[in-house]
Amino acid sequence: MGNLTNIDKQFVANTYNRFPIEISHGKGAAVYDTDGKRYIDMGTGIGVTAFGIADDAWKDAVIEQLSKVQHMSNLYYTEPCARLAKLLCEKTGMKKVFFSNSGAEANECAIKVARKYAAEKKGKDYYTIITLENSFHGRTLTTLAATGQEHYHELFCPLTPGFVHTPANDFEALKALALQNKTAAIMIECIQGEGGVIALDADFVKKTAAFAKENDIILIVDEVQTGNGRSGELYAYMNYGIEPDVVSTAKGLGGGLPIGAALLGEKTENVLGFGDHGSTFGGNPVSAAGAVSIIERIDEKLLSDVREKSGYIFRELGSAPGVESVSGMGLMIGIKTKKPAGDVVRACMENGVLCLTAKDKVRLLPSLNMPMEILKEAIAIIKNACKED
Ligand SMILES: *Cc1c(COP(=O)(O)O)cnc(C)c1O
Numbered sequence: 001m002g003n004l005t006n007i008d009k010q011f012v013a014n015t016y017n018r019f020p021i022e023i024s025h026g027k028g029a030a031v032y033d034t035d036g037k038r039y040i041d042m043g044t045g046i047g048v049t050a051f052g053i054a055d056d057a058w059k060d061a062v063i064e065q066l067s068k069v070q071h072m073s074n075l076y077y078t079e080p081c082a083r084l085a086k087l088l089c090e091k092t093g094m095k096k097v098f099f100s101n102s103g104a105e106a107n108e109c110a111i112k113v114a115r116k117y118a119a120e121k122k123g124k125d126y127y128t129i130i131t132l133e134n135s136f137h138g139r140t141l142t143t144l145a146a147t148g149q150e151h152y153h154e155l156f157c158p159l160t161p162g163f164v165h166t167p168a169n170d171f172e173a174l175k176a177l178a179l180q181n182k183t184a185a186i187m188i189e190c191i192q193g194e195g196g197v198i199a200l201d202a203d204f205v206k207k208t209a210a211f212a213k214e215n216d217i218i219l220i221v222d223e224v225q226t227g228n229g230r231s232g233e234l235y236a237y238m239n240y241g242i243e244p245d246v247v248s249t250a251k252g253l254g255g256g257l258p259i260g261a262a263l264l265g266e267k268t269e270n271v272l273g274f275g276d277h278g279s280t281f282g283g284n285p286v287s288a289a290g291a292v293s294i295i296e297r298i299d300e301k302l303l304s305d306v307r308e309k310s311g312y313i314f315r316e317l318g319s320a321p322g323v324e325s326v327s328g329m330g331l332m333i334g335i336k337t338k339k340p341a342g343d344v345v346r347a348c349m350e351n352g353v354l355c356l357t358a359k360d361k362v363r364l365l366p367s368l369n370m371p372m373e374i375l376k377e378a379i380a381i382i383k384n385a386c387k388e389d
Helices: 003-011 056-066 079-092 103-121 141-146 171-180 202-214 236-240 285-297 300-318 341-350 372-386
Strands: 023-027 030-033 038-041 096-100 128-132 163-166 183-188 218-222 246-249 260-264 323-329 332-337 356-358 361-364
Touching: 038 372, 056 285, 079 096, 079 260, 079 285, 096 103, 103 128, 103 141, 103 183, 103 218, 103 246, 103 260, 128 171, 163 171, 171 183, 171 202, 183 202, 202 218, 202 236, 300 323, 300 332, 300 372, 332 341, 332 372, 341 356, 341 361, 341 372, 361 372
Parallel strands: 128 163, 128 183, 183 218, 218 246
Antiparallel strands: 023 030, 030 038, 096 260, 246 260, 323 332, 332 361, 356 361
16 A cells, blocks of 8 residues: 555545555546556446446536536526436426535435425424434434434434434334324435345335325435436336435436435425525536436436346346345345455455445445446456355
8 A cells, every 4th residue: 555545544534444445547337546456346436427437428528518617606597507407307207406516415405395395384393304214314414313323323413303213114104103293204215225225115115105195295215326327217216106206316416526406396396495595516517517418328228228237237146156135226236145245345356346335235336337248247256256165
């Protein structure tokens, strides 16, 4: 390890337990370290570089916008932001978009929308938001409160009040909790990402959506990780055939630049008015231009390729020695291995493949357009790493 590691360790806050790799550059599905070693990137910066590293079309869109205007504040109209909002609405049927810079901020917006809607419709005491145990919604004090995993909360209390958690896939428990509180919203990830890549049961999701609609409770679907083609549909709620009132997203949306979005449906499109919410960088023209290039290219052909590659990974790993089970959807995959996940990830790294973990699983979030031959190369190495000696 070189100088870079030493400088980082001395001057960057200790919040990340980094792997001992100094990344220098990359192209498509491959990245290189400062010693020139190649790695296949099966993590895409946690589901961010949706079309791979330094993707040409994305880069062209970003550079073109960069040389026109890099930022103008939301006091003026700029083209990429308007184009991106239109594109997202046309592809989803949602009505309006608020842009932020991150997933947590997209969720903050979703929560504010739900609380204002309920305050105006039912009364200010209708502020409770129900989320699921084992969920992950972000690191701000409010999205931490939404996150149904105590170990993230411990030394940061008091968090924003008004959040209660209920077990995933238990509709009767959710319904009871929603009726016993003055509930503004129910917030779910269709596939719990940080919680271990666990797809919710279709029956639970459908019943929850119907219950929310009947009771005029806002349904927020957190698509920060599952969205933008990752699940094999444009958004994972589409895999479930439900209609959320708010969809929050980020990660893959920007293809590598920071941007988040809260997509607002018919009920919620006009909840926020002038001055109710805002963000200096939100909808930045360079990030938005990159995002347009990403969203434009997530078409039926790409989504069907995602599903095909997903099928390949499930088949290959599902029957592999040392693998207990494979979970997830599309190109968001969790592998429960007999060996500790950390050991498998380290073995993969040594052999030139970068994987993630989620709870006790190995997690794969490869680029949506990863060429089949590179995917095969990576899966062979992962299979080998899962084998017990
Ligand atoms: C990553 C993630 C977030 C937080 O996004 P940031 O951009 O890190 O703020 C929120 N929700 C889900 C489901 C995520 O996976």
